[in-house]
Amino acid sequence: MAAYDVIVLGGGPAGYVCAIRCAQLGLTAAVIEREALGGTCVIWGCIPAKALLESAHVANKVRKAAEHGITTGELAFDYAPAMKRSRAVSQQNSKGVEFLLKKNKVAWIRGTGTLKAGKRVEVKTEDGKVETHEAKKALVIATGSRVKGLPQAGLALDGKRILSSDDVLVLDKTPKSLAIVGAGAVGCEFADVFNAFGTEVTLIEVAPRLLPIEDEDVSKELQRAFKKRKIDVRVSAKLQGVKVGKTGVSLTVEENGKAETLEVEHVLVAAGRAPNIEGIGLETLGIKTTDRGFVKINEKFETSVPGYYAIGDVAGNQMLAHKGSREGHVLADMLGGEHAHPVDYGNIPSCTYCSPEVASVGLTEQACKEQKLEYVVGKFPFSANGRARTSGETDGFVKIIRGKKHGEILGAHIIGPNATEIIHELVVARANEFTVEEIDLAVHAHPTLSEAVAEAVLDSMGKLLHA
Amino acid sequence: MAAYDVIVLGGGPAGYVCAIRCAQLGLTAAVIEREALGGTCVIWGCIPAKALLESAHVANKVRKAAEHGITTGELAFDYAPAMKRSRAVSQQNSKGVEFLLKKNKVAWIRGTGTLKAGKRVEVKTEDGKVETHEAKKALVIATGSRVKGLPQAGLALDGKRILSSDDVLVLDKTPKSLAIVGAGAVGCEFADVFNAFGTEVTLIEVAPRLLPIEDEDVSKELQRAFKKRKIDVRVSAKLQGVKVGKTGVSLTVEENGKAETLEVEHVLVAAGRAPNIEGIGLETLGIKTTDRGFVKINEKFETSVPGYYAIGDVAGNQMLAHKGSREGHVLADMLGGEHAHPVDYGNIPSCTYCSPEVASVGLTEQACKEQKLEYVVGKFPFSANGRARTSGETDGFVKIIRGKKHGEILGAHIIGPNATEIIHELVVARANEFTVEEIDLAVHAHPTLSEAVAEAVLDSMGKLLHA
Numbered sequence: 054m055a056a057y058d059v060i061v062l063g064g065g066p067a068g069y070v071c072a073i074r075c076a077q078l079g080l081t082a083a084v085i086e087r088e089a090l091g092g093t094c095v096i097w098g099c100i101p102a103k104a105l106l107e108s109a110h111v112a113n114k115v116r117k118a119a120e121h122g123i124t125t126g127e128l129a130f131d132y133a134p135a136m137k138r139s140r141a142v143s144q145q146n147s148k149g150v151e152f153l154l155k156k157n158k159v160a161w162i163r164g165t166g167t168l169k170a171g172k173r174v175e176v177k178t179e180d181g182k183v184e185t186h187e188a189k190k191a192l193v194i195a196t197g198s199r200v201k202g203l204p205q206a207g208l209a210l211d212g213k214r215i216l217s218s219d220d221v222l223v224l225d226k227t228p229k230s231l232a233i234v235g236a237g238a239v240g241c242e243f244a245d246v247f248n249a250f251g252t253e254v255t256l257i258e259v260a261p262r263l264l265p266i267e268d269e270d271v272s273k274e275l276q277r278a279f280k281k282r283k284i285d286v287r288v289s290a291k292l293q294g295v296k297v298g299k300t301g302v303s304l305t306v307e308e309n310g311k312a313e314t315l316e317v318e319h320v321l322v323a324a325g326r327a328p329n330i331e332g333i334g335l336e337t338l339g340i341k342t343t344d345r346g347f348v349k350i351n352e353k354f355e356t357s358v359p360g361y362y363a364i365g366d367v368a369g370n371q372m373l374a375h376k377g378s379r380e381g382h383v384l385a386d387m388l389g390g391e392h393a394h395p396v397d398y399g400n401i402p403s404c405t406y407c408s409p410e411v412a413s414v415g416l417t418e419q420a421c422k423e424q425k426l427e428y429v430v431g432k433f434p435f436s437a438n439g440r441a442r443t444s445g446e447t448d449g450f451v452k453i454i455r456g457k458k459h460g461e462i463l464g465a466h467i468i469g470p471n472a473t474e475i476i477h478e479l480v481v482a483r484a485n486e487f488t489v490e491e492i493d494l495a496v497h498a499h500p501t502l503s504e505a506v507a508e509a510v511l512d513s514m515g516k517l518l519h520a
Numbered sequence: 521m522a523a524y525d526v527i528v529l530g531g532g533p534a535g536y537v538c539a540i541r542c543a544q545l546g547l548t549a550a551v552i553e554r555e556a557l558g559g560t561c562v563i564w565g566c567i568p569a570k571a572l573l574e575s576a577h578v579a580n581k582v583r584k585a586a587e588h589g590i591t592t593g594e595l596a597f598d599y600a601p602a603m604k605r606s607r608a609v610s611q612q613n614s615k616g617v618e619f620l621l622k623k624n625k626v627a628w629i630r631g632t633g634t635l636k637a638g639k640r641v642e643v644k645t646e647d648g649k650v651e652t653h654e655a656k657k658a659l660v661i662a663t664g665s666r667v668k669g670l671p672q673a674g675l676a677l678d679g680k681r682i683l684s685s686d687d688v689l690v691l692d693k694t695p696k697s698l699a700i701v702g703a704g705a706v707g708c709e710f711a712d713v714f715n716a717f718g719t720e721v722t723l724i725e726v727a728p729r730l731l732p733i734e735d736e737d738v739s740k741e742l743q744r745a746f747k748k749r750k751i752d753v754r755v756s757a758k759l760q761g762v763k764v765g766k767t768g769v770s771l772t773v774e775e776n777g778k779a780e781t782l783e784v785e786h787v788l789v790a791a792g793r794a795p796n797i798e799g800i801g802l803e804t805l806g807i808k809t810t811d812r813g814f815v816k817i818n819e820k821f822e823t824s825v826p827g828y829y830a831i832g833d834v835a836g837n838q839m840l841a842h843k844g845s846r847e848g849h850v851l852a853d854m855l856g857g858e859h860a861h862p863v864d865y866g867n868i869p870s871c872t873y874c875s876p877e878v879a880s881v882g883l884t885e886q887a888c889k890e891q892k893l894e895y896v897v898g899k900f901p902f903s904a905n906g907r908a909r910t911s912g913e914t915d916g917f918v919k920i921i922r923g924k925k926h927g928e929i930l931g932a933h934i935i936g937p938n939a940t941e942i943i944h945e946l947v948v949a950r951a952n953e954f955t956v957e958e959i960d961l962a963v964h965a966h967p968t969l970s971e972a973v974a975e976a977v978l979d980s981m982g983k984l985l986h987a
Contacts, residue, residue, distance in 0.1 A: 066966065073985060095906075099967050103910040108588035111581050115590055118582050121575035122601035122717075125582065126593015134589035142909050149904065153986065250589075375966040382985070394961060402965040412965065437616065439562075442609050443570035474938055477962070477970040478945040484962035487952065494861060495944070495951035498869040498879065499533065499842040500566050503944040518540060518849070519620065 057081045059388060060174055060188040061195050062166045062333065065092020067365025067377030068195030069150050071385045076157040078389030083160035083186065085176055090150040092197050094374040097219045100146050102242055104139035106406050109249030113408065130250045132227040162186065168334035172360045191362055191388050194348055196329040198366035207295030208234060208322050214297050216321050227252045228318035232304055235324030236263040238405040243321055245407035248284050255285040255315055257306060262288050264405060268417040268466040270452060275468060278409055278448050328367045343369060352395055354384045376401050402480050404473040409449045412476035415464035415483055418454055427457035431513025435469040437520040439500035446470040451509040453489065460488035475503045489513050524550045526855060527641055527655040528662050529633045532559020534832025534844030535662030536617050538852045543624040545856030550627035550653065552643055557617040559664050561841040564686045567613050569709055571606035573873050576716030580875065597717045599694040629653065635801035639827045658829055658855050661815055663796040665833035674762030675701060675789050681764050683788050694719045695785035699771055702791030703730040705872040710788055712874035715751050722752040722782055724773060729755050731872060735884040735933040737919060742935060745876055745915045795834045810836060819862055821851045843868050869947050871940040876916045879943035882931035882950055885921055894924035898980025902936040904987040906967035913937040918976040920956065927955035942970045956980050
């Protein structure tokens with residue numbers, strides 16, 4: 054039995070960041086992880102998906118190469134090399150995390166951990182041995198989440214016809230046709246990837262719009278862009294029946310009171326994730342979970358049992374890597390006796406990396422209405438932005454919602470090229486309770502996409518210049 | 521004779537913005553411009569150059585398409601369609617400015633203006649007529665700047681062998697070989713473009729490094745990237761002799777005490793610009809110029825003669841479109857009786873759009889040393905950034921220089937993918953006198969390039985996580 058100040062169960066972006074930061078503050082730390090390091094983010098999520106999206110982006114650029122004076126021969130798009138490249142990038146990042154643990158002297162205990170009383174963990178290692186480790190200061194639950202099918206709708210994941218996002222990341226060829234159920238970030242990103250590689254994609258969403266948590270204007274703009282690219286978008290669409298055959302799936306979809314049956318090779322279930330709370334000993338210890346199945350924590354990440362903490366996807370709030378990492382960092386600072394700012398869950402940016410990209414922070418216009426806030430909307434289209442015109446990517450806009458009285462930034466919503474980068478000046482501004490005037494003070498470089506942010510800000514003040 | 525509250529001489533980014541904002545504040549305004557609207561920026565600078573850089577970017581992506589599973593067949597690169605696309609984007613932007621003037625009821629007086637006493641301008645129109653217009657409130661000089669050759673070095677522009685950046689924007693094919701004299705932003709951008717389209721490029725700079733106004737570390741990294749792409753970089757290089765022939769140019773270049781003669785098809789002179797102060801009536805009116813040939817102004821943009829103002833390139837300081845636009849906006853607010861923040865010339869971002877991109881704001885490390893400031897450097901390489909890895913663009917870094925005592929951001933320097941966008945959170949932060957801690961407060965989305973900014977900030981506080 055080995056003892057550490059802090060033991061983290063789970064080597065994803067919440068867990069490994071927490072362990073590294075603890076070690077940097079002089080605590081001894083270990084991470085228990087049975088798979089490769091990096092968690093869903095590095096192995097089955099953000100990183101490999103973005104690598105595939107880059108391939109999709111290149112595919113779409115290559116199709117337009119003639120505009121730039123570039124003549125190609127006949128084009129062919131093969132998913133296998135893109136998938137292999139994506140796996141290589143994923144592995145490189147996982148190795149990177151391993152390097153960081155070593156550099157910071159964090160132990161990696163390879164195996165499956167079960168929480169025990171007295172801040173102990175029993176670990177079953179790969180070769181079947183069972184070890185027990187003890188945390189002197191804190192035992193941190195960071196077991197993350199996993200894909201879940203929709204068995205109640207006849208879409209139980211089978212790895213053959215009914216696929217998860219994990220499955221499609223390792224396909225060696227693109228299907229001729231694919232129905233994607235769920236048009237959140239994951240569904241929209243894979244719609245983009247498979248469309249770029251030549252698959253006939255049908256995107257099915259029960260809510261009345263794509264990316265239902267984003268601002269309505271953004272959803273509309275994305276739907277327009279997807280339709281232009283021949284993605285068959287079905288919103289307010291209910292699954293009425295599913296028949297899984299040997300070579301394909303029949304889906305009956307009801308839209309506007311009309312039912313239609315679609316025949317597709319595969320279905321990707323991109324709806325929802327489940328927190329990993331099973332089989333890790335929560336019940337034995339009496340660690341409480343919420344109604345929605347997350348580990349229940351307070352603002353100090355403490356669970357209902359002293360000495361046990363939880364962070365990341367398993368602890369609720371936004372299931373996003375950067376939210377988890379920040380929690381890991383803040384918890385480590387608390388454990389290490391450093392001053393720590395609490396996590397501001399109202400200022401976590403949300404990003405979708407399809408083309409055009411989508412990024413937002415703060416309240417949607419709908420939320421402002423529901424909260425009866427007085428607000429002014431400022432908007433600027435990328436079609437009027439010089440930099441967007443030079444790159445030919447003019448779909449989308451920046452939308453800023455400012456408080457009518459004080460000018461505070463209630464919310465910011467961007468759909469367009471590099472949205473996921475240019476959102477950050479607004480994230481920094483909101484984190485520090487800036488008004489729109491304070492964004493306007495900064496001279497934005499010309500010609501940049503970020504000028505669209507500056508113009509949306511001007512528009513929210515009634516001073517629009519360039520449209 | 522027509523009278524306006526405000527007359528602006530010159531329809532570039534300083535002038536047209538000033539006129540539009542004046543009109544929005546209820547003043548009558550006119551712009552005198554003999555060429556298309558938009559100035560150097562739209563017609564001969566930022567916009568067409570960025571359009572060509574996009575073509576170069578696509579060319580480089582297409583060359584690597586196989587990595588993404590995309591088979592292209594044989595590739596051919598033809599500059600003419602890229603040039604034509606660039607001209608079309610330029611024209612579209614110019615028409616956009618025309619639309620904005622109309623929308624805001626700003627008159628466009630087409631012709632060449634000469635300043636006269638009594639806030640009058642004499643305009644010679646295209647058809648040879650001469651009109652006089654009077655400004656009731658302000659006459660604004662915004663005549664911009666132009667390319668200048670280096671006749672003292674034997675490089676007088678001739679439009680045939682010795683070319684300006686204006687000339688290369690309308691070439692209909694790429695030369696086999698090109699020497700670029702001057703490795704500032706313009707020189708580096710065209711080195712990128714012509715290299716991507718297959719020209720043998722030699723980049724000659726008399727200073728000891730590329731982009732001499734940027735941080736030294738950035739210059740080194742760019743030189744490394746350019747050499748990798750087979751751009752022949754010569755720094756600390758002096759031109760000793762130039763022989764212009766019918767089909768090419770012989771250049772004798774001295775480097776480290778050794779002289780070498782290069783034979784090239786064309787030379788692009790990318791060194792310096794001259795303010796347009798000639799032939800506009802300054803002498804007659806007694807409007808003073810500075811030793812360096814700019815119109816002399818005070819902090820209210822007033823020249824030495826009451827009622828005459830100057831903004832943009834002709835008024836000195838950074839010769840950048842966004843600096844000029846801001847001056848135009850601020851002057852208009854002053855003329856319109858609005859509260860106006862003075863222009864903070866120490867917080868104007870500088871951007872170069874070659875690959876990798878370069879962007880900076882504030883002081884270089886060298887300037888901090890010269891000013892004997894106590895500082896700490898934080899740095900993060902894109903090779904350790906997940907998003908950069910997914911797109912395969914891992915050259916470069918973010919470098920933050922923070923004040924040792926108070927944590928203020930003395931300077932920020934980025935070389936890497938989308939540097940010109942991700943600089944903006946730092947521009948906003950500096951404009952509002954933020955410390956690095958205030959940038960760290962903002963949760964940066966994962967996986968984004970902007971995370972490299974957050975990590976460089978952490979590094980400057982001694983808390984680096986991901987490298």
